[in-house]
Amino acid sequence: MANKQKLERYLVLYLPWLFASIFRADAVLSYMIAWLGSLLIFYISLTGWVKPLPQDRSFSEQLMRPLFIMQIIFAGFMCCTSIFYFLDILGYSDFQKTNSIILTDQTRLMFTAQCQRYYSLAHASFVTGILVFMKYPEEKKYYIEKEALANLLLRVAVISFPVSIAFLKIPGLSQFYYQLSSLSFIAGTLALAFAIPLNKSLNTIICTVLYLFNLYQAFHSGYKEPVIISIMVLGVFLYPNYKKIITVTFIPLLLAAFLLLPTYVTNFRQNAWSGDVDVEESSQLALDATLNNDNDDSNWSFFVYRLSEIDMFITFAQSTPQNVDYYGVKLLEQSLIAIVPRVFWPGKPVTEDLVMERVYDAGVANRLSNVSAKPAFVVDAYLSGGLIGIFIILFAYGATAQLISIKAEQLFGGYILGTALIFSGLFQIFWRGLSFEFLINSVFWSYITMIIIQKILLGTAFLKRI
Structure with missing residues (x-):
């Protein structure tokens, strides 16, 4: 009876997709069932209704595990951000009806609902993959002394950053830069969260400088994600010790970031990427424009076409399989090619070119245009095999992240170094869900890097066998 009930609870994850499919004739209703269904999936999975949450740590002390932060970022971005696009189709701008006379584009609306159903299925399958393999705690074989943990985190942050820069300078090995740079950021942020409650003044000062430097770089990257992640990760790490303060301060900060960053990023790119203004001046001009509301209509356009990737997904859904057949295992084969470092294969096909071929074939971008429009992970899953492709590949996606x-x-030796530092630092690409070739390449080499770091920590006696 227990096993039957357990299976039934997993099946509830798929009810939003099922009901949205049943009511597909009404595009608005179908979309809303699928969209609200993701909120239901969040609730029943994060509260432990489908499968009890791990009991080895409190809720607030395991937020960096895949079920929590990874699901919130990956599935939240994938499934929830399309609401702005949906409202735009219905004639809304800034949540206000602009013109009731203009007729709704029924074809666009129908495909929006269709893609939202795909998102709902992807979310359910992804969470199923996580929950099936979510088995904590594992038997410990290694440990680190608590007194050494804060200093080790600081050392990892300080050492991994220059090493990442070195990889950036070596032809063919630049992919390791992103892994180690992310690891440095996570280590520094985690070290700061450890140093503050322990009243380690020197550690706190050094870690604060590192964090502010990373935040400075995020603001000058021209992308919104690094800034949001910088704020979110620090809040998550500090939350177990300062629940009330973090709730009162970081939630408003994140909301402000979502509201203000679109205008800032738009203005920054216009100035910095044109080549006429340097990065510092571009940042200042963008900040002034954001605070003075010089670009009032940029936020809605950003939310509709850039915050969500459903517009691109619709174009792929219109062309596949009607004009372009499903790719089957071709994209996975291309991912195996991408794994080989260019230093060992100088003539290796450019990964960007491999990815862009399906973009051009679907008509997402013109071959003569100078744009980069890489499909999201769920889109590649759809292109590989439609509904079945989404179900199988997203299940594997969640399972792989959980097993790693x-x-x-x-x-x-446990959650702090294992998941909070190494998994969140080296495998942060799981949060974003990029194209197959980029994601599989990064995960493969991050796994190798994880093994190497573990051997180094064992060799230096920071990590000890039980």
């Missing part, structure tokens, strides 16, 4: 998190905790 568990492996990291085994190798590094």
Whole structure:
């Protein structure tokens, strides 16, 4: 009876997709069922209704595990941000009806509902993959002394950053730059969260400088994600010790970031990427424009066409399989090619070119245009095999992330070093869900890097066998 009930609870994850499919004739109703269904999936999975949450740590002390932060970022971005696009189709701008006379584009509306149903199925399958393999705690084989943890985190942050810069300078090995740079950021942020409650003044000062430097870089990257992630990660790490303060301060900060960053990023790119103004001046001009509301209509356009990727998904759904057949395992084969470092294969096909071929074939971008429009992970899953492709590949996606998190905790003596540092630092690409070739390449080499770091920590006696 227990197993039957357990299976039934997993099946509830798929009810939003099922009901949205049943009512597909009404595009508005179908979309809303699928969209609200993701909120239901969040609720029943994060509260432990489908499967009990791990009991080895409190809720606030395991937020970096895949079920929590990874699901919130990956599935939240994938499934929830399309609401602005949907409202835009219905004639809304800034949540106000602009013109009731203009007729709704029924074809666009129908495909929007269709893609939202795909998102709902992807969310359910992804969460199923996580929950099936979510088995904590694992038997510990290694440990680190608590007194050494704060200093180790600081050392990882300080050492991994220059090493990442070195990889950036070596032809063919630049992909390791992103892994180690992310690891440095996570380590520094985690070290700061450890140093503050322990009253380690020197550690706190050094970590604060590192964090502010990373935040400075995020603001000058021309992208909104690094800034939002910088704020969110620090809040998550500090939350267990300062629940009330973090709730009162970081939630408004995140909301402000979502509201103001679109205008800032738009203005920054216009100035910095044109080549006429340097980065510092571009940042100042963008900040002034944001605070003075010089670009009032940029936010809605940003939310509709850039915050969500459903517009691109619709174009792919219109062309596949009607004009372009499903790719089957071709994209996975191309991902195996991408894994080989260019230093060992100088003539290796450019990964960007491989990805852009399906973009051009679907008519998302013109071959003569100078744009980069890489499909999201769920789109590649759809292109590989439609509904079945989404179900199988997103299940594997969630399962792989979960199994790597568990492996990291085994190798590094538990949650803090295993998931909070190594998994979140080296495998942060799981949060974003990029195209197959970029994601599989990054995950493969991040896994190798994880093994190497573990051997280094064992060799330096920071990590000890039980």
